[in-house]
Amino acid sequence: MTTCIEEIEIGMPGPPGKPGPPGPAGGSSVERTAAEPLSALTIVWEDADGKVSALDNKDAAHxxxxxxxxxxxxxxxxxxxLVQLSGAVDISGLGLTPGRVWLGPNGTLTQTPPAEGFDxxxxxxVGQQLYLSITDHINLEH
Structure with a gap:
């Protein structure tokens, strides 16, 4: 039986890596790939490849x-x-009043409950914040 002794030298740490994207305070977010041009503050759906598109309140397929x-x-x-899943989001400039916010056409935020499609x-x-609390949808079609 032969004994082998190996000497290992520990090197110096390398430079720090590139910082990740900024995350939201008090919430959770993920980075995805846009399937189309998207504005900030748009509700999106995700396909199997991790690509996101605007979600319409009448889009039964997605x-x-x-x-x-x-x-x-x-x-x-x-x-x-960046897509936020929960927590508070700054919505200053949207002109929303305190109260409930629903999914509208083409991923928009609305304070008018939908009459057709999905609720x-x-x-x-609240103030300049939107507190995300996404619920299960209700199909309004009869």
């Missing part, structure tokens, strides 16, 4: 694939976009 609310914008498909409560506006 309503169960809701991902969250974009907190960054992207001008073109293929770009990275999907996104959360509550």
């Amino acid at each position: 309503i169960d694939l809701l991902c969250g609310l974009t907190i960054t914008a992207t001008p073109s498909a293929g770009d990275a976009v 999907l409560l996104i959360g509550r506006a």
Whole structure:
């Protein structure tokens, strides 16, 4: 039986890596790839490849694939976009009044409950914050 002794030298640590994207305070977010140009504060659905698109309140094919609310914008498909899943989001400039917020057409936020399609409560506006509390959708079609 032969004994082998190996000497290992521990090197110096390398430079720090690139910082990750900024995350929301008090919530959770994920980075996804945009399937289309997206504005910030758009409700999106996610496909099997991790690409997100605006979700319409009448989109029966994708309503169960809701991902969250974009907190960054992207001008073109293929770009990275941050999507928040829970917590508070700054909505200053949207003109929302305190109260409930629903999914509207083409991923927009609305304070008018939908009359057709799907009733999907996104959360509550309080001051300049939207507190995400996404609920299960209700099909309004008869």
